[in-house]
Amino acid sequence: xxVYLLCFILFLTGLYGVITRRNLIKIxxxxxxxxxxxxxxxxxxxxxxxxxxxxxxxxxxxxxxxDPLPQALVLTAIVIGLATTAMLMAxxxxxxxxxxxxxxxxxxxxxx
Amino acid sequence: xxxPLIPLxxxxxxxxxxxxxxxxxxxxxxxxxxxxxxxxxxxxxxxWLLLAGEASPSVYIAGGWEPVNGVPIGIHLVxxxxxxxxxxxxxxxxxxxxxxxxxxxxxxxxxxxxxALFCLMIAGMNGVVLSGDIFNIFVFLEIxxxxxxxxxxxxxxxxxxxxxxxxxxxxxxASFMILFAITxxxxxxxxxNIADIRSAFSTGDRGSHYVLIQVLLLTGFGLxxxxxxxxxxxxxxxxxxxxxISAMLxxxxxxxVGIYVIIRLFFNMFVITEGMxxxxxxxxxxxxxxxxxxxxxQWDIKRLLAYHSISQMGYVIMSAGIGxxxxxxxxxxxxxxxxxxxxxxxxxxxxxxKGLLFLNAGAIEYSVGTRDLHEMGGLAKSMPVTSATSFxxxxxxxxxxxxxxxxxxxxIIVAAVMGRFYLLAALAALVSIITLASFMKFQRYxxxxxxxxxxxxxxxxxxxxxxLSMITLAxxxxxxxxxxxxxxRDSVLTPATEILMDQMKYSSQITGI
Numbered sequence: 001x002x003v004y005l006l007c008f009i010l011f012l013t014g015l016y017g018v019i020t021r022r023n024l025i026k027i028x029x030x031x032x033x034x035x036x037x038x039x040x041x042x043x044x045x046x047x048x049x050x051x052x053x054x055x056x057x058x059x060x061x062x063x064x065x066x067d068p069l070p071q072a073l074v075l076t077a078i079v080i081g082l083a084t085t086a087m088l089m090a091x092x093x094x095x096x097x098x099x100x101x102x103x104x105x106x107x108x109x110x111x112x
Numbered sequence: 113x114x115x116p117l118i119p120l121x122x123x124x125x126x127x128x129x130x131x132x133x134x135x136x137x138x139x140x141x142x143x144x145x146x147x148x149x150x151x152x153x154x155x156x157x158x159x160w161l162l163l164a165g166e167a168s169p170s171v172y173i174a175g176g177w178e179p180v181n182g183v184p185i186g187i188h189l190v191x192x193x194x195x196x197x198x199x200x201x202x203x204x205x206x207x208x209x210x211x212x213x214x215x216x217x218x219x220x221x222x223x224x225x226x227x228a229l230f231c232l233m234i235a236g237m238n239g240v241v242l243s244g245d246i247f248n249i250f251v252f253l254e255i256x257x258x259x260x261x262x263x264x265x266x267x268x269x270x271x272x273x274x275x276x277x278x279x280x281x282x283x284x285x286a287s288f289m290i291l292f293a294i295t296x297x298x299x300x301x302x303x304x305n306i307a308d309i310r311s312a313f314s315t316g317d318r319g320s321h322y323v324l325i326q327v328l329l330l331t332g333f334g335l336x337x338x339x340x341x342x343x344x345x346x347x348x349x350x351x352x353x354x355x356x357i358s359a360m361l362x363x364x365x366x367x368x369v370g371i372y373v374i375i376r377l378f379f380n381m382f383v384i385t386e387g388m389x390x391x392x393x394x395x396x397x398x399x400x401x402x403x404x405x406x407x408x409x410q411w412d413i414k415r416l417l418a419y420h421s422i423s424q425m426g427y428v429i430m431s432a433g434i435g436x437x438x439x440x441x442x443x444x445x446x447x448x449x450x451x452x453x454x455x456x457x458x459x460x461x462x463x464x465x466k467g468l469l470f471l472n473a474g475a476i477e478y479s480v481g482t483r484d485l486h487e488m489g490g491l492a493k494s495m496p497v498t499s500a501t502s503f504x505x506x507x508x509x510x511x512x513x514x515x516x517x518x519x520x521x522x523x524i525i526v527a528a529v530m531g532r533f534y535l536l537a538a539l540a541a542l543v544s545i546i547t548l549a550s551f552m553k554f555q556r557y558x559x560x561x562x563x564x565x566x567x568x569x570x571x572x573x574x575x576x577x578x579x580l581s582m583i584t585l586a587x588x589x590x591x592x593x594x595x596x597x598x599x600x601r602d603s604v605l606t607p608a609t610e611i612l613m614d615q616m617k618y619s620s621q622i623t624g625i
Contacts, residue, residue: 011292018285027281034288042295070298073247077291080254084287087258088280091265095273109271110348 010037024092024102035081039074046070117157118172118189121238124153129231136224147210147227155203162196169621184305188244193607195241198372201463205363206234209356212471212581232259237368246294247304253369257283264353275352279345286335293328296321306381307622314383326388337370340399343422351414355474362421363467367459375432379612386440393433397536400426404546411485413473424462431455431524438531447530453609454523461516461592465508468585472502475574489561494571497579499559501586508589510548516592
């Protein structure tokens with residue numbers, strides 16, 4: 001149970017960072033923290049106590065296997081997360097060129 | 113029955129996107145026609161499936177992984193009455209936006225990137241709507257989200273970049289909440305197929321985190337759909353994007369990845385509980401009222417339209433919430449069906465008139481060069497077609513007969529009164545009147561006021577492709593009123609309502625094949 005709670009705390013840490021940080025790069029890092037806490041949770045859900053990699057062994061039918069599906073999901077989600085992060089970084093670099101700052105308080109052309 | 117046409121709806125735009133990138137590198141001028149062909153093919157297939165398809169849902173299992181012992185293991189693509197309707201509006205608005213872009217995007221460079229991203233966004237939305245599997249909803253959601261982030265930033269100026277940053281940070285938070293909720297669902301239901309999750313939730317112990325899952329999903333998709341407490345990104349993103357993209361974002365994207373998924377999941381995946389239904393109806397009513405009050409003070413045309421999108425989406429969410437509440441209480445199923453029909457009808461109508469209004473705003477920006485209502489006036493003489501079509505769309509959004517908006521709002525208000533939600537009915541009527549006032553202002557300042565003296569430039573009507581899209585959508589706005597007729601309604605709207613109303617039909621038909 002503790003490990004799930006730690007995972008949730010990691011998620012909330014990321015969310016806290018997204019809300020409170022002023023630097024765009026730090027916001028991007030906080031988003032990555034949120035992202036990886038979710039991946040960690042997904043991998044934990046598939047874990048079985050004493051389980052081994054899910055390659056079915058006919059000689060030993062009582063062996064416990066970990067659930068392979070969440071692992072496949074994590075791989076897909078990591079690829080998506082990579083695309084999101086790359087896109088966000090590209091936008092942040094463009095913003096730095098236009099505004100000359102990473103401070104989110106200075107970037108406020110749009111109002112209301 | 114496997115229907116081989118279903119995967120084409122995702123495959124064609126996906127192939128179109130990548131081919132556009134490759135071919136557009138060598139031959140300039142061809143990407144627009146490739147995107148046009150792609151969208152024509154998608155539109156043809158989606159209308160064919162809606163009109164010629166059987167009433168029951170048809171399923172395609174990717175890779176042919178048949179269910180084992182009644183447990184679905186493959187990726188299901190499901191086409192039923194509700195998703196068919198949403199697919200049709202995606203491809204119709206998409207097609208008209210591409211036609212419009214042929215002239216409009218001449219302002220911008222990198223034509224092949226624009227059309228490739230456009231096709232990718234369509235592929236993502238079609239995938240979200242067709243997917244019968246909650247993890248694939250997430251994957252396709254991200255495909256459409258990433259391409260829409262790039263499209264919002266297409267101008268790469270200060271405003272566009274700021275808007276896309278807000279959109280992207282909030283969108284990423286929403287995505288992780290959705291993924292978190294999906295993990296919880298897999299934990300408690302041990303499956304990812306929506307129909308199978310439904311049977312797991314309705315029979316066994318739902319687990320202590322059932323409410324947490326619902327709240328996480330409502331927050332995540334609420335952020336994507338810009339329901340009121342989560343709406344901060346929408347006015348910026350929708351007003352900064354190029355106009356055909358604004359029409360797609362406001363007209364289609366927030367419905368396909370937000371409203372559609374919320375309705376689908378809360379009706380067909382979760383067992384409806386009264387608390388959650390009341391929460392959804394309240395959020396809807398809140399967006400409806402707050403959106404219109406925020407809109408009324410706006411002078412930027414596209415920002416005004418963007419706030420109205422929040423308000424009109426509130427109508428859809430509210431009527432879905434009314435339907436859910438009545439179903440949870442187990443009373444008046446006829447009124448619940450009426451409310452849900454009204455919601456779906458309004459969603460279809462909103463795609464038509466809001467798409468048209470954004471195209472009008474783009475036409476004004478194209479000819480006059482500004483989006484500020486203070487700096488324009490007297491455009492009715494110089495731009496007669498834009499003026500006439502935007503008049504039709506304004507009447508339609510404010511609910512004046514014989515345009516489509518009137519009938520859907522009428523159905524929603526009647527359903528609210530019959531279900532004894534008098535406060536919500538009064539609020540819906542009041543919001544409709546304020547919407548009318550706000551669009552009177554738009555019409556008057558843009559088209560009928562005296563021209564401001566400082567404009568000396570000759571203002572011309574926009575080129576033919578843009579006119580074609582706007583006139584087609586205005587005709588669609590009129591024709592959609594026909595959906596209110598009993599005969600037409602039974603064949604188009606009723607299947608969509610039935611699949612949502614019938615508690616066990618969706619899951620039994622998909623797991624029991």
